[in-house]
Amino acid sequence: MMTKDQAADIFDRIRRFSSADEVEAIFTGSHFALTRFANNTIHQNVEEENSIVSIRTNFSGRTARSTANQFDDESLRRAVAASENLARVQEPDPDLLPMPDAQEAGGRTGEAPVAPLSRFFEQTAAITPSDRAEVVKSIVSVAGKHNLTTAGIYSTSESREGIFNSRGLANWHHQTLAEVSITMLADDSSGWQKLNSPDVRKLDPVRLAETAARKAVESTHPREIAPGKYTVILEPAAVLDIVGFMFWDYSGVAILDQRSFLNDRIGTKLFGENINICDDAQHPLQAGSPFDGEGMRRHHVPLVESGVVKRVVYARATAQKMKNSEYAAKVGPIEPTGHGFPLPNEVGEMPMNIVFGAPEKPRSVAEMIASTERGVLVTRLWYIREVDPYEKIVTGMTRDGTFLVENGKVQCGLRNFRFNQSLISMLSNVEAMSVPVRACGEESFDMVVPAMKVREFNFTEVTKF
C-alpha cells in the first residue's frame, strides 16, 4: 500500500516531468478483499491490490486529466504528456480557477486546516481470508438452523486517498471498511440485511443473519393485495435507496444547468416540517475523506431545515459562476463548500455525506407498526430509476421482505410491489421517524437516515412473487 511519503515522491517526479502552469495529482489505492457466498457455500473469493495516480495539468484556463496505475518514470511521463496534450488543444475556460493552496483548501477563516479523520482500524485491516470464511460459516449455520439458503458477501478493505498540487496542497486520508450483506431465501420468500463500518467490531454478522432469516421465515407464502396508495414503513436501507436519487440535484451546477428539481424552489417549503437534512463528512457515523476532488475541506452544510430547502453545495468554480449568474439572488448562501468532484467534470459537485436530522419524538419501527391500522412494511427497495426529473418521480420494486401490517401487527408477507412515487410528496407525508442510523443499500451511497412511516405511498403494480 502506498504511503503519503511515497505519493509525495511520485508527485515530485510528476512535477519534474510537466511543463504545465499548475499540476495536481490525486492518489487512490486499496487493498480490497471480498468473500462471496451463495447456496450455503463460498463460490467467489477475491482480493486486489491497486494504486492509481490521476494527474491534472493546467495551462492558462485549459485543463485535462490522465490516469495511470504504474509508477515508473516512463509511465508517469506518458500520463503527464497525455494530460498536457488533452489540455493544450482546448479553448481557455474563463471559469477555471487556479488550484487552491493549503490555506484556501482549509476553508473559512478561523477554521482549522483539513484534519485527518480517524477512520482506520487495525482490526479491520488485519482480517484474513480465513477470518472471512469463519464468519461466512457462522452465517451459513444460521441459514441451516432455519432451513434456509443464504447468499451474500463479507468484504474488508484498507484504502488511501490523497491529493497534492503544485501550490503546496498535500492532503491524505487513510481508512478501512468492513461490509456484510446477507440474503436468506426460503422457497417463496426472502429476507435481507446489510451493514458496513470502518470498524469491523461494529458489525455483528450473526445478528444480521438472524434478522434476515426471520424476515424470510415470516414472509413465506406471500399474499397478493391490490396496488394502490398505502401507508408504508420504510426501514432505513429503503429510505436511503429512494431518497438518494434527489441529492444529485443539490448542486450549484445542477441549478445552473437547469436540470435540478430545485430550479426555482430553493427557499420554498418543499417537504414536511419534520424534514431536516445536512451534509456532514465529520459526522461520527459517516465514512470517507474530509476533502473533495480539489482538496477542499468538506464543510457541514444544512440543506433542508423544517422542510425548507435552504441551499445547495458548491465546488470553487461553481460558487464563483453562481455569484455572477441570474440565479444568484434565489439560491441562498453561495460559497465553496468542499463538495466538488475532481476536475474537469460536467456535474460539478454533490453532497455525499448525508445526515438526516433526528425527529423530536423518535419512533422505533416496532412503534410505527403498532400505530398502523393498515399498511406495508418494506425492508428494501430495488432497481430504482428516475421517471420525472422535476417532480422527482422514481420507480422501483420492493424486495426481500415486504409485509402486510394490520391492526398494529405484522400479519403476513406480501408479493412485491412496483412503485411510482414523487420524492417531494413522500417527504411531505412522513408521519414518524426513528433515530437516524448509518445505513447502506445498493442504489445509493451510504447515509445516516431514519426509518420512516409515510402515508399515501404509491404502489402501481404487483409482481409474481
Next chain:
Amino acid sequence: MKTAVRLALDAASVRGVTYADARGVAIRNRSLTTKNGRVGHASESESLGIGVRVIAEGAWGFAASADLSRAAGEAAAARAVDIAKASARVKREDVRLVPEPAAVAEWTTPYKIDPFTTSVEQNLDLLLKVDGEVRAIAGVTLAEAGMNFQREESWFLSSEGSDIHQTKYSTGAGYTAYAFAGSEIQKRSYPNSFGGQWQNRGYELIEEMKLVENARRVAEEAVALHHADQCPEGTATIILDSSQLGLQIHESIGHPIELDRVLGMEANFAGTSFLTLEKLGNLRYGSDLVNVVADARQEHGPGLGTFAYDDEGVAAQCTPIITNGRFTGYLSSRETAHTIGATRSGGTLRAECWNRLPMIRMTNVSILPGEKPLSLEQLIAATDAGIYMQTNKSWSIDDKRYNFQFGCEIGWEIKNGKRVRMLKNPSYSGITTEFWNSMDAICSRDEWTLWGTPNCGKGQPQQVVGTGHGASPARFRNIRVGSAYS
C-alpha cells in the same frame, strides 16, 4: 506483459492447484465530453495488471495485482491459493469444469480507423459542432455530448495450455438536448440515450453516425415535448423503436438467462431468475415471431459482446436462446454448464478488467429480424391505433425479471396507420413472458441495428461491462401504458 502472466501462472501451478489461469490486461481509454459550448471533461487513462484464478481443494480463489514484477506475480498466485483454501472451508461440493480444448490464438477487433490515431482536436471539434447545432434551437437549456474510445489488450494463459492474446477496441458517442420550462424538464438523445451508440469498432463508427446532421431535429423534439399531450394511461398497442427494444431484450431476456442467476449465485445483489431449470425447452417465452440468440461471434456484428474467446478461454459461440417463441438456451460457463446437461460452456465468462473475477455476462443477445420485408413505416401504416415509443428514458425490473416498467423520451400516437400527434412521458409496463407473447410483428433486416449497452452492472464487487443487442422495431398488443404517471 505476457512474461509476467506466465510467471504468475507458473507460480500458481506449483502450489497444488487442480486448475489455474492468469489474465494480464492493459486498458487504455479516452473520454471527452462537451456541455453548452465548452469542454466538460477531457481525460485519458491506462490500467495494467494481472489476475490469477485457481481451484485448490475444490474451491475458487482469485487475487490480482497491478504490480507486474515477478515477486508480485508470485505473491498474487500464492494469495489466490490461500484464498481458495479458505473458500474450501465452506463448500458443499468441489467445483467442476466442463472440458474445453486448449486454444492458442491471436485476435484483434476488425476496425478501419484506430480511434487513438484521431486527434483530440478532431474529436472535440465534432462534439462542439454538435453542441452548437443543438443550442441553435430556441428553448434548449442544456446540450451535452460525449465520445469514448477503449483499447483492451489481454493475455490469457491457463494450466490446461491455453495461450490467447486478444485486442478489443470499442467506440461510442452521442448527445442529449435538454429543455427546462415551467415545471418540466424534457430531453431527447441521439442516436440513443445514456451515451449514444457503442460498438466494438474504430472511429469509422463515429463518422457513420450522422451526429451533426440529426442535431437540430433532436433539439427541436426536446423543445416540442413541452407542448405535447401527456401519454394516456390504459391498455394500448405499442411499437418500440429498435434501441428501446434492445434494452427490453437486455432486461427481460438477457439477464434472466444468465445461468449463475438461475442457480442462485447472484441472489444477494442482482437477484435470481424466473427461468428455473425445468423451463428449458418447455417454456413458451414469446410468440412464434420471437427468435433470440446470444452470439459473440464476429459474424453477428461488431457488438460490445463480440470477441474470439471469453475470459476463461472458451471460443465465441452462438446460442439459440428463444426459438420460434420457445425457450431454448441459457448463458453458461465452464463451471455451470453441467447443470443444464451441457458438455461445453456457452463461452460467456467475462471480466471488467484485470482485477475482477470473470463471471457470466451477456454477449450480444439479439432478436432476429422478421423474415418478411417490413419497414418501420409499413408497420406503422399497418397499425390502426397505437403508440410508437422511441429512446429509453427510464428502466426498472424486479429481481426475478418478471415485472418491468420502461419510460421513453418521446411517443407518437398512431391512428389509422398514421402518426397523428406527439406524446410526452410515454411509459409501458408488464410481465416478461406476457409481453413477449404479445409481439405480433417485427421489422426486417433493413431496420435491424446492433446497439451497445456500455453500462451493464453485475456482481460483487460490481463489474460494469458492455453488451450488444440487435433489434428491429416491433409491435406488441394489449400493453399497459402510462402507469408511471398514474
